[in-house]
Amino acid sequence: MKTYIFKNNFIIGFFLTFLFCSSNLYGSDTKLIKVDWSFNGITGKFDRSSLQRGYQVYNEVCSSCHSMRLLSYRNLGEKGGPEFSIEQVKAIASNFEVQDGPNEEGEMFVRPGRPSDKFVSPYPNVQAASAANGGSYPPDMSVLVKARKGGADYIYSLLMGYDNSPEGFELEEGVHYNKYMDGNKIKMAKPLSEGSVTYADGTKATETQMAKDVTTFLAWAAEPHLEARHKTGVRVIIFLIVLTILVYLSMKRLWSRIDSEQ
Amino acid sequence: MSEDNYVPSSKFGKWFNDRLPLLTLSAHLREYPTPKNLNYWWTFGGILTFCLIAQIVTGVVLGMHYVAHADMAFDSVEHIMRDVNYGWLLRYIHANGASMFFLAVYIHIFRALFYGSYKSPREVIWIIGMLIYILMMATAFMGYVLPWGQMSFWGATVITNLFSAIPLVGESITTWLWGGYAVDNPTLTRFFSLHYFLPFIILGLVILHIWALHIPGNNNPIGIEIKKPSKDTVPFHPYITAKDLFALMLFLIIFSGFIFFSPNILGHPDNYIPANPMITPSHIVPEWYLLPFYAILRSVPDKLGGVLLLFASLFILIALPWLDRSKVRSAIFRPIYKNFFWLLILDVLVLGYMGAMPAEGTYLLIARIATAYYFLHFLVILPFLSSVEKTDPVPISISEPVLK
Numbered sequence: 129m130k131t132y133i134f135k136n137n138f139i140i141g142f143f144l145t146f147l148f149c150s151s152n153l154y155g156s157d158t159k160l161i162k163v164d165w166s167f168n169g170i171t172g173k174f175d176r177s178s179l180q181r182g183y184q185v186y187n188e189v190c191s192s193c194h195s196m197r198l199l200s201y202r203n204l205g206e207k208g209g210p211e212f213s214i215e216q217v218k219a220i221a222s223n224f225e226v227q228d229g230p231n232e233e234g235e236m237f238v239r240p241g242r243p244s245d246k247f248v249s250p251y252p253n254v255q256a257a258s259a260a261n262g263g264s265y266p267p268d269m270s271v272l273v274k275a276r277k278g279g280a281d282y283i284y285s286l287l288m289g290y291d292n293s294p295e296g297f298e299l300e301e302g303v304h305y306n307k308y309m310d311g312n313k314i315k316m317a318k319p320l321s322e323g324s325v326t327y328a329d330g331t332k333a334t335e336t337q338m339a340k341d342v343t344t345f346l347a348w349a350a351e352p353h354l355e356a357r358h359k360t361g362v363r364v365i366i367f368l369i370v371l372t373i374l375v376y377l378s379m380k381r382l383w384s385r386i387d388s389e390q
Numbered sequence: 391m392s393e394d395n396y397v398p399s400s401k402f403g404k405w406f407n408d409r410l411p412l413l414t415l416s417a418h419l420r421e422y423p424t425p426k427n428l429n430y431w432w433t434f435g436g437i438l439t440f441c442l443i444a445q446i447v448t449g450v451v452l453g454m455h456y457v458a459h460a461d462m463a464f465d466s467v468e469h470i471m472r473d474v475n476y477g478w479l480l481r482y483i484h485a486n487g488a489s490m491f492f493l494a495v496y497i498h499i500f501r502a503l504f505y506g507s508y509k510s511p512r513e514v515i516w517i518i519g520m521l522i523y524i525l526m527m528a529t530a531f532m533g534y535v536l537p538w539g540q541m542s543f544w545g546a547t548v549i550t551n552l553f554s555a556i557p558l559v560g561e562s563i564t565t566w567l568w569g570g571y572a573v574d575n576p577t578l579t580r581f582f583s584l585h586y587f588l589p590f591i592i593l594g595l596v597i598l599h600i601w602a603l604h605i606p607g608n609n610n611p612i613g614i615e616i617k618k619p620s621k622d623t624v625p626f627h628p629y630i631t632a633k634d635l636f637a638l639m640l641f642l643i644i645f646s647g648f649i650f651f652s653p654n655i656l657g658h659p660d661n662y663i664p665a666n667p668m669i670t671p672s673h674i675v676p677e678w679y680l681l682p683f684y685a686i687l688r689s690v691p692d693k694l695g696g697v698l699l700l701f702a703s704l705f706i707l708i709a710l711p712w713l714d715r716s717k718v719r720s721a722i723f724r725p726i727y728k729n730f731f732w733l734l735i736l737d738v739l740v741l742g743y744m745g746a747m748p749a750e751g752t753y754l755l756i757a758r759i760a761t762a763y764y765f766l767h768f769l770v771i772l773p774f775l776s777s778v779e780k781t782d783p784v785p786i787s788i789s790e791p792v793l794k
Contacts, residue, residue, distance in 0.1 A: 198472065364646050
């Protein structure tokens with residue numbers, strides 16, 4: 129009977145190992161640079177100032193080619209995000225020109241952005257974006273972190289992965305060498321170099337710093353409710369554990385009647 | 391059974407019960423005599439009922455916000471994730487709920503295999519269960535298409551294309567399924583409609599499954615027939631309900647771990663890329679719970695052969711009560727069958743792993759061997775074992791487990 133119970137646990141082990149194996153098949157790549165992100169782990173949170181700096185990097189560097197069409201300016205002021213003040217969000221939004229209309233005369237018109245507007249895309253459509261970038265579409269960044277194996281580590285690695293191509297490695301015109309890109313060839317030129325931005329909060333804009341900040345920003349953009357999820361999760365699990373103990377004790381007491389009959 | 395002479399205590403209760411005996415049904419469910427030696431592997435029936443209801447409830451609410459249109463589906467899912475109050479929670483419960491549902495159903499099925507729960511007089515329970523399982527796979531597959539990401543689109547393309555292997559009418563059937571000449575908006579809208587509809591068929595089958603169970607009563611770990619009610623049984627409520635509840639709580643803790651701390655670990659990152667008919671992902675893989683069958687499908691070089699083998703691998707399970715003729719139900723008393731049971735589990739896990747790997751070289755070879763073994767187990771080993779295996783002595787009753 130003992131060995132048989134042992135075997136029972138074995139099958140659960142099998143199943144769980146299988147689950148995690150199969151997820152790793154899709155989900156991670158050991159060769160990436162591993163960063164100890166503040167948002168990892170069950171109590172992980174975003175670093176607020178890193179998110180704000182990350183937005184600055186996105187806005188001043190990435191957004192010239194990459195859209196983020198699923199985000200609205202109001203998201204920048206929401207809880208769990210960069211948490212800019214309402215005034216800051218309004219100021220940020222008003223820097224963009226948004227097409228609106230038709231008005232009463234039936235004309236489309238351009239007005240300054242409002243917090244409720246979606247992020248303005250750099251190109252009117254995918255074709256225009258591809259045409260302007262050597263035939264390669266710069267992917268929308270809204271859920272990019274969740275759409276790549278390795279997630280935030282992958283984005284960070286890619287940003288840090290530009291290097292001179294090894295001897296004998298053929299590179300076509302307009303293609304760059306990157307250690308972490310599939311096939312080591314990427315159309316995007318190295319986007320970040322020391323001093324690409326001047327941080328408003330005085331942080332030194334090193335390449336590593338900017339890569340970390342913008343990756344943090346993209347991780348938040350892909351999962352804007354991550355902090356609420358972690359917080360709720362801890363509470364739910366504590367609640368469930370307490371309830372499970374109570375249910376267990378009630379069950380034991382109930383069954384003691386049956387067990388004592390034997 | 392005592393519920394046969396159940397009389398409601400109130401006058402109104404009696405009046406109502408004479409017209410619709412819901413109170414008698416409720417009394418039956420409470421008093422239903424259950425073997426007292428059921429172990430925790432028997433708690434997955436209750437867990438599965440919970441999973442189905444959780445999927446329906448979260449699904450109905452998600453359906454209020456989801457837009458079934460090729461141009462809007464992806465964005466509407468992101469709208470749920472970003473702007474709907476607790477939309478992220480609903481969607482993560484629903485998406486991970488599917489995985490948990492399958493985890494539970496696999497345990498439930500393998501429990502039946504180990505303890506011989508499919509054998510006479512429980513063949514109909516088993517067959518209904520298998521129909522539920524097949525419908526679950528269809529429902530889950532169609533649900534995975536709804537977010538209209540890259541894996542949704544290409545998964546749908548691969549699976550619906552299977553039907554084109556049917557001789558003569560294959561192409562027409564595929565066109566009919568698609569509602570056009572490729573997977574597109576008509577495919578998405580019908581998948582949404584069916585994804586909403588099939589769970590209610592499953593619910594109906596679950597009721598039949600439980601009804602069929604209540605005719606002979608539960609099997610039990612030692613697999614013998616017991617007198618009901620007797621010293622060997624306990625009333626379903628409160629004994630089994632308490633135990634099922636405890637098991638459900640443990641299950642919910644694991645479930646919550648996935649929902650709150652790694653909600654995307656079981657999904658494929660490519661499904662966060664909007665569907666694009668012009669770009670094929672390098673590896674098209676289904677969700678983990680379909681991988682063993684995907685491996686069987688790909689292990690045959692011929693498309694029609696692969697499809698036939700895929701369906702055969704499912705329908706062979708329906709015939710199981712007639713393939714395993716051994717009179718002894720529980721593997722505890724079947725020393726040889728027990729080993730083959732564990733080998734089958736290993737085989738299915740190997741198939742699952744191979745389903746996730748590219749179908750080439752050594753992977754393909756292993757997948758072929760594992761596929762062959764899967765059929766060997768059911769078609770050769772089980773029937774043969776029924777006649778040659780010398781089983782251990784079986785106890786007379788649960789209270790007197792020793793027979794010597």
